[in-house]
Amino acid sequence: MHAYLSSSPYIDSDHPDVAKMAADLVRDCASEEERVKACFAFVRDSIKHSWDYKLNPVTCKASDVLKHGTGYCYAKSHLLAALLRAIGIPAGLCYQRLSVGDEGGPYCLHGLNAVYLQRYGWYRLDARGNKATVNAQFTPPLEQLAFTIKDKNERDLPEIWAEPLPLVVAALTSHASVEAVAANLPDIELV
Template sequence: MEQFLEASEYIDWRNPEILKQSNLLSDGSIGDEAIAKRCFEFVRDEIKHSWDFQLNPVTCKASDVLRHGTGYCYAKSHLLAALLRANGIPAGLCYQRLTITDEPPFCLHGLNAVYLDNIGWYRIDARGNKEGVSAQYIPPQEQLAFSVSQKGEYDLPEIWSKPLSVVVDCLTRHQDCLEVANNLPDVELWASV
């Protein structure tokens, strides 16, 4: 479980701004479930999704997402993991492989898993709600932003402690939100999936 509490280059929870925000979110909350809910709702509702709002700069590091108030789903998941870990709550990164227009091409969508004592690993999606998207924190029930519904789409079952390299490469190589949108990361899946 230690790997899901570690600070890293992109989940830089020891950053003073992250620590300050994590303390604000945990203040007055009792128990990991309540703290996790406040962290989730903060990232979902207060950090703008880069594409939805056409915002720059492109962020990847959790502290940059917090500082600029914007990020793609992947970057928002880095911030949520950082806020949870700063509060001593194990958090990982999860991905779905989805289409944007109900047909190929495919791209990854980033979300989180949080470890809650009474439930175990519980997936949450702080992408940001909008018309047709309503992600909620209602453990033990999952209510993610997107469901897998088209041929070739998958919920990837792994929980990662660090972001996938294709995600980091996309977010660090491209300079504005349109470039990211035109080059969204994807992974090849084994034929048995």
Template sequence: MQDYLKPTEIIDWQHPQVLSLARDLAGDRADSTAIAKICFEWVRDEIRHSCDYRLNPVTCRASDVLEFRTGYCFAKSHLLAALLRANGIPAGFCYQRLSINDDGAPYSLHGFNAVYLPEWGWYRVDARGNKLGVNAKFVPPEECLAYQPRLPGECDFPEIFPEPLAVVIEALQAHQTWDGLLKNLPDRVSVLNS
């Protein structure tokens, strides 16, 4: 479980601003489920999805997502994991493969989180941000993710990774603008199946 709690270059939960926000959100709460819910809702509602709002820069590191208040689904999952880990709550990374235009190819990965809650075990949450047709919530044990794979070629990967996939980090760090990344979203199924 320690791998799901540690700080990394990307999940930099020891950064002063990340740590401060994590403490503020937790307040005097002692219940990990209550803390996880408030962290989830804050990232979902306060960090704008880069593509939905057409915002730059492309962020990757948790502290940058917080500073610029924007990020793709992957980056938002990095900040949520950092806030959870800063509060001593294990958090990992999950992925789906989805149709970009909701009609078949091309496809891309979609990133979200899993959080370990003592009373429920691993519980998957998706803080990408709600919009028309997307209503992700935190209501354990019910899973309310932003998307459900339904088309041929789409899939839901069951793995919970302690660190974001390298292909995701590479894509986020290779592009400076939201539309540049949109044209080059990561889609490497083989990375997940190896």
């Protein structure tokens, strides 16, 4: 579990602001699940999804997401992983391949998290941010993610990554605006 508890360049759980926020969020929580839910709800509800709100700057590092209060799904997942790691709860990154529109191509990756809960094992949760068409919740052991798989070219990718995929980091660090990221969303080839 060491990799899922460690601080890193993009999941900088040892950053003072991230560590302080994590401690503040869980101060009155009595159980592991309450601590996870508090961190999840904060990222889902208080950090604005960059595209939904057309907010710059483009963020990637967890501490930058916290500082600017905005991030694409990938960046929000970096912050949630960092908050959880800061309080000693193993957290990783997961991805789905989804249609950019309502159905069919083009496709892109969507970032979410997995957390290791003592009671259930690995559990996926999605702090993307709710809106009229999205209702992600923390309801273990049942998953209630932001998106469901709708067509044959979409996928729930089974891996739990300790670090962000390089193509996700490249998309977030090589484009200067949310519009540029939206025009260059990361995707993978299905095999």
